[in-house]
Amino acid sequence: MTGQQDRQRGRRSRAFKAVGLTLAGALVLGVAALGWAYRHLNDNITSVDIDNALGDNRPPRAVTVPTPSGTASATPLPTTALNILVLGSDSRSGAQNQELGGGDSTGARSDTAMVVHIDAGRTGATVVSIPRDTLVDRPSCPLPSGGSTAPAYGAMFNTAYSVGGPVCAVKTVESMTDVRMDHYVEVDFSGFAKLVNALGGVTVTTAEDIDDEDSHLTLAAGTHHLDGTQALALARTRHGIGDGSDLGRIGLQQTLVKALLEQIAATDLLTSPTRLYEVADAVTGSLTTDTGLDSLTELTELARSLKSLSSERLTTVTMPVVPAPSDPNRVVAREPAASQLWGSLRRP
Template sequence: MFSPVTGHEANGHGDGRQGRRSRALKAAGLTLAGALVLGAAAAGWAYWHLNDNITGVDLDNALGDDRPARAVTTPTPSGTASATPLPTGAVTILVLGSDSRGGAENQELGGGDSTGARSDTAMVVHIDAGRTSATVVSIPRDTLVTRPSCPLPSGGSTAVAYGVMFNTAYAVGGPVCAVKTVESMTNVRMDHFVEVDFSGFAKLVDALGGVTVTTEEDIDDEDSRLRLAAGTHHLDGTRALALARTRHGVGDGSDLGRIGLQQILVKALLEQISSTDLLTSPTRLYRVADAVTGGLTTDTGLDSLAELTELGRSLKDLSAENVTTVTLPVVTAPSDPNRVVAQEPAASDLWESLKQG
């Protein structure tokens, strides 16, 4: 008999088939729901993990108001299509490379004992208004400076020190003192700071699939453990870090030779990032994000995944070709032939030029 309600013959067979289909659909639905729940849980864990990787330092609270003025921010034009437009104003970031002694990975990569850390790399990165071009200024660690009084995490403050090496600022007062010293010598406000340790840098290079660089001379440096013939090389994270640390194997063995290699690496990393379509590979994207955040210390204005992502998205039109790398103009220090001092008025002119962007 045909049932006008179900549209099937009322002999029991149709109901059986429909029941099986219903159970199959329910099972598929439960499986899909379970997969979505697990996927959401995994995504939530990944976001929490990446967020938790980042160490934040409250720079504004530590330094107070005795700092250079903030750059004037151009208002976002009204009527933009996006409800939350990306920032386009100029921004200046102090990037520190720390030879941290903490952790087995850093020690294995050349961090030495476990009694401290130095900022062997210091770059003032100024991104121009519009965020399509940038200037990277390297500060030689051997530069003699006046180190201002810096607050200490344990309370109190350091004394003003005259004619001391630039990298002592980080050694005595961490990133807060490094920022204050840079602001004191440049009269340029550091909107943010970013510190990356040995292992974080090596992991980032590996997550990107390595980096390709060209050197103009043979390198043989026992201290950095790098031997490299002149020419083009594709380096993994460990060898890229060794290149960034190489000093005695190039030029006259001074910090200026190492800075030249670091600037080559900066350009190479930018080119590698721009040529790697991370969005097509969630696995690689996560590895890169984990590497970036894993060895990262920032100010509290950048210490979340959301804030770092916004900064990264605002730099989407910044290409390696539009990044200028320079070294702070220096001359041999009159008091010590193994140290340098800022060359004036060239150094002041350089810092002043950053304020115009």
């Protein structure tokens, strides 16, 4: 072998070594970045130990449905129905929330309340909206300090969150429905707006003109592609539509929920790691959950089980109500229709 061949082999060896070191370095940096991202997303989530706070004096959990024979798969879907209380809240302080109309930490309110019932096979779901102006009997709720709130009769539904936070919101819903809330999810104003922006906006169709000075939203009837701030304003609009009651706003919120599902389905997040991270960061950064959903792993598992759930398989309803005899500006549950609705959620 000549000296020139030796030099060429030496150069190739050094080149291969440099490439190997570069790839190894990139791999290490990539793993480190993934580890940092996972920790960051996990740390974003705020959780409340609702099960421990409420103890065993609660409605029973849903019954497990037997899996039909011949339907085994490598990743079987859950065989138990799931009920999740979802609140839209302005409870978190901060410049972004206040800019979007949120309150400070001493003025917590639950502007939106939905019970999401997911069937045992994860092929369908029902979203039941509870008007925040509903008058209910609010039970005594445990407080983190060790004390408890006083029970109240004929109180507005959204006062449960105001006086006792997530624990009291869950206990009040379970008391009025006799349906066990398996999980709790709370989304704040700024996080919702960030999520919509991370998804590239959301397209909705409104049946009538909207002009609401309180939510700062003006839209002509028709189809619109909204950014995060506009979508949040739509979710909060009530005075610019219908009779100005909370029932009109609920209709807009239900339209928005279906539109978001369609937008998520149309957005292939797996082909864009950057957008996937933006969406994950927006979601986790806006969440308060129970301890059963307070990790990225648990949230991902729930999302995986719902991958076949489309907007066509989502039913949206509002708890049947009538004007309250004591106050025409408030509502009460319309019976027996309300009890029949909640009863349908207790069946497998």
